[in-house]
Amino acid sequence: MLADSEPWKRLGYTAADWARLFDAIPQGRDAFIIETNGAVAGLALIRPRFLMGDYLELLAIAPAARGKGLGGTLLNYLEGLVFARAKNLFVCVSDFNQEARRFYRRHGYQKIGPIPNLLIPGSAEILMRKTMGPARGPRNA
Ligand SMILES: CC(C)(COP(=O)(O)OP(=O)(O)OC[C@H]1O[C@@H](n2cnc3c(N)ncnc32)[C@H](O)[C@@H]1OP(=O)(O)O)[C@@H](O)C(=O)NCCC(=O)NCCS
Structure with a gap:
């Protein structure tokens, strides 16, 4: 499934x-x-304990099964687990992977910024973050 799949x-x-x-x-x-x-x-x-949250290292739906809500269902399930224990979920998405960038945007992920030439020359991985808020509350007076 993964070997036949873009963006990999x-x-x-x-x-x-x-x-x-x-x-x-x-x-x-x-x-x-x-x-x-x-x-x-x-x-x-998911790789736990990354920058005040967890890191979604891999999310893949089989090419023939895409666009039917399965990715959204799986992501919602993961977020339920992650946000019960942490404030942030991070993911990297290739700059050319427009579908996945839109998918994460629709699910509330915001762009942190590009990491140029991380995997292949001339292409960046975009770090994205969904957050439930700051990891630490305001200090007591
Ligand atoms: C990105 C990825 C995980 C999304 O999974 P998916 O199952 O296709 O996602 P969904 O079906 O939930 O949502 C995809 C689109 O289908 C639409 N959709 C959702 N439910 C639907 C349904 N029941 N019927 C038809 N379309 C539907 C959504 O509107 C959504 O549009 P959006 O991309 O603008 O948000 C999948 O496309 C994938 O594996 N891509 C390759 C790997 C990859 O890029 N991974 C992410 C980088 S790590």
Whole structure:
């Protein structure tokens, strides 16, 4: 599913890269799948404890299953877990990945800024953030 999927093909990820990531259960991340009719339709990895929040390291819906609300359903579920314990959820999205940028904007993510040449030359990863507010309250007088 991932090896055949944009944006990762353009970013140079191959089946071997995905095998390396998933052959052993990814350490230090929480992993989730979403199923339809008993088949895996998408997956997500969250890396906890990043900049006063969590980092959504991977969110992918199978190409044939996109645009049917599954990504939104999975993201809403993840946010329920994350915002019960932290104030921020961060994600990176490639500058050329207009669909995903719109998807995150619609879900309330704001652009923090571009990280140029992070994965491939000439392209930036855009760091985005959804927040429930400051991590610490105002100091007592
Ligand atoms: C980005 C991604 C996770 C979104 O998942 P998805 O299942 O397509 O998302 P949804 O169906 O919930 O929403 C996508 C669009 O479909 C529309 N939609 C939602 N429910 C729908 C439904 N029941 N029927 C038809 N369209 C629907 C929404 O309006 C939404 O539009 P928007 O993009 O303007 O917000 C998915 O496209 C994907 O895996 N892309 C490749 C990987 C990637 O870019 N990941 C993110 C970067 S890490």
